[in-house]
Amino acid sequence: MTNSDPRFGGPGPEARWTEMLADGIFAIQRCGACGAAQFPPVATCKACGAASPDMIPADGRGTVYSTTTVRAREGDHDVSIVELSEGPRLMTCVTGIAPGDVRIGMAVTARIERAADGPRVVFDAPEAT
Amino acid sequence: MTDLRGAISIAGIGNTQRWDAPGRSAFDQLQEASILALEDCGLSLADVDGLYCAMSVSGFPVLNVAERLGIAPQLRHADGTMVGGASFLFHLRSAMSALATGQCDVALVCYGSNQRSAGGRLAAMPDPQPFEAPYKARYPISGYALAAARHMHDYGTTRAQLAEVAVAARQWAKLNPAAFERGDITADEILASRMVSDPLTKADCCLVTDGGGALVLTRTDRARDLRQPLVPVLGTGVAVSHRQIAAMPSLSETAAKRSGAAAMAEAGVSVADIDHVMLYDAFTICTLLFLEDLGFCAKGDGGPFAASGAIAPGGDLPVNTNGGGLSCNHPGMYGLFTLIEAAVQLRGQAGARQVPGAEIALAHGNGGVLSSQATAILGTAATL
Structure with missing residues (x-):
């Protein structure tokens, strides 16, 4: 496990999204590298391929x-x-x-x-x- | 790069025409169709060294079918790509590459379903969608209903125009003794049908039948020496769009635009050259979308085009001459039957529904919720 890539560390995007929803937050993802927004949450950015797009509250x-x-x-x-x-x-x-x-x-x-x-x-x- | 135009031909076709066959499994239907297709061209199971299949009832179609047909040890190429009802046109393209490069010599593309007798509902592969499930859409009809609603919004398409698609399909079915539904139906009756997911009614939906179909493919030089008139594959194109309907880039335009353009470019033909058209009509809206996206009418004009009678018997463009998924058969995944009917027409074996002088046909498959699209252009010996 020590060789696992830290960019993909922690709970997966669906698990994190579900946890945020339970806490009362409707989240989408925004890529830290290219700024693209996406939903549903997945492990990579669909626009540029960067790992682990940020989970941010949607403006609703x-x-x-x-x-x-x-x-x-x-x-x-x-x-x-x-x-x-x-x-x-x-x-x-x-x-x-x-x-x-x-x-x-x-x-x-x-x-x-x-x-x-x-x-x-x-x-x-x-x-x- | 190898030029595949006309290099591979459909040598044999098999169609069980058992649309309501309790007591038969999906595999029973598939095996019967496979034998019929091999006998059709004078080959046998011993000749098959490439196997292509997808099924709603099995996640391991190649393994199950190879074992049951007893051809497992001789297989040199296989593909169980599963992209819904368009799978068999994806298989066609895959098999063509394998045949052209000598990775196999005789390819069997096959399918079977017992969907009607097994309970009558569209059985979908286990494929959980946690971001769709909480909203209890009816799969797959609500996806198509959302596309139809958006098409109506963008282009003014009407339910009456959708009904004309179903009427045209039924008129063709009445010319096909093997069609499952051959009774009279009017646009008013279709419009009065039970609403399932607005704006689509039960009469906008394809049938739910059993059935089995198969194709035998060989290189064209070998097919010339076999039993049936030559049906060379002039071009193919495939396109993948999305899995979840909310991820479809535009709900009123499909990836058929890409698959169709690729297939026609490979074949060196344009829509004006095409004599006969088979479009996967899972729902009435599909026929309109594919007519537009393949270029048979302008974008947004599918409704008026269908309502003009153009696609019905006697119209300018013979579409879904077997009666389509709406009136002939729809055993879960119908794509293979678009290729079978195109081959029947090009061979001149379509009886009362024969399109006179058909030389070039277009067959188009759709899968999922407008998710996968695949187009094939077929010809006769004269088109080579």
């Missing part, structure tokens, strides 16, 4: 890039792709309005929702904030 602002309503027996729910102000996109759920009212281009704000099966990042529609 985003825009709905696309949206669908999943029709399910237990009720309809929203699944959206939100583009963060930092650039990366993620799959999420827009809350606070009916699933069918979510629109592409809508400005939304991140929030950590504590569900029974663990915390997750959702986005509030303007009407709900």
